[in-house]
Amino acid sequence: MSERTDNERRAAERMRELLRDADCSDAAAEPLAAALRWPVEYECTAWSRQVMALAAPHLEVRALRVWRRQVAVLVGLAMVALPLTLLAGAYGTLLLYQAVCSLLPTTLAMYLVGAYAMVALGVLGAIYAVIPVAIGRSHDRLVLAQSFAAVFNPTWEDPE
Numbered sequence: 512m513s514e515r516t517d518n519e520r521r522a523a524e525r526m527r528e529l530l531r532d533a534d535c536s537d538a539a540a541e542p543l544a545a546a547l548r549w550p551v552e553y554e555c556t557a558w559s560r561q562v563m564a565l566a567a568p569h570l571e572v573r574a575l576r577v578w579r580r581q582v583a584v585l586v587g588l589a590m591v592a593l594p595l596t597l598l599a600g601a602y603g604t605l606l607l608y609q610a611v612c613s614l615l616p617t618t619l620a621m622y623l624v625g626a627y628a629m630v631a632l633g634v635l636g637a638i639y640a641v642i643p644v645a646i647g648r649s650h651d652r653l654v655l656a657q658s659f660a661a662v663f664n665p666t667w668e669d670p671e
Contacts, residue, residue, distance in 0.1 A: 535569055578653040582646055589642055596635060604628050 530540040543565050604624060611620040 533569055533573060539565070539569070574653055578649055581649050585642060585645060589639065593639070600628075600631055600635070604631070 526543070527540065530543060535543070543562070604627070607627065608620060608624040611623055614620075615623070
């Protein structure tokens with residue numbers, strides 16, 4: 512077996528493995544594998560268009576799956592961190608109040624610690640307000656993947 516034939520066989524096996532990892536069905540994998548065989552019998556633009564038309568729906572489904580996972584992780588981490596942050600903030604504010612009370616009159620200490628607590632809550636609220644922005648930006652990338660799939664494969668329909 513020549514080195515070129517061996518390289519072609521390894522490349523075809525690697526392509527099949529990548530398609531299996533991407534949860535591509537055998538019926539969809541065969542046209543992709545056929546489009547990617549060596550030697551390429553097409554001009555580059557037609558070959559690229561054919562490969563993208565076959566791969567675009569799979570890429571879009573993968574993008575949707577990744578987006579959903581990112582949203583779930585982001586919201587999950589935020590919900591786990593919120594009670595811990597509030598507990599630590601409340602305990603820290605209590606310690607700060609006790610320390611300031613030993614140095615200043617109670618009314619002034621209450622004012623300073625209360626102002627600090629309001630600023631801390633405002634910062635915490637601003638941090639949690641970023642969550643919808645992050646989800647929106649990742650959704651924009653998902654919409655881009657969907658439009659990419661629609662351009663390269665006009666017969667493709669959204670799986671939802």
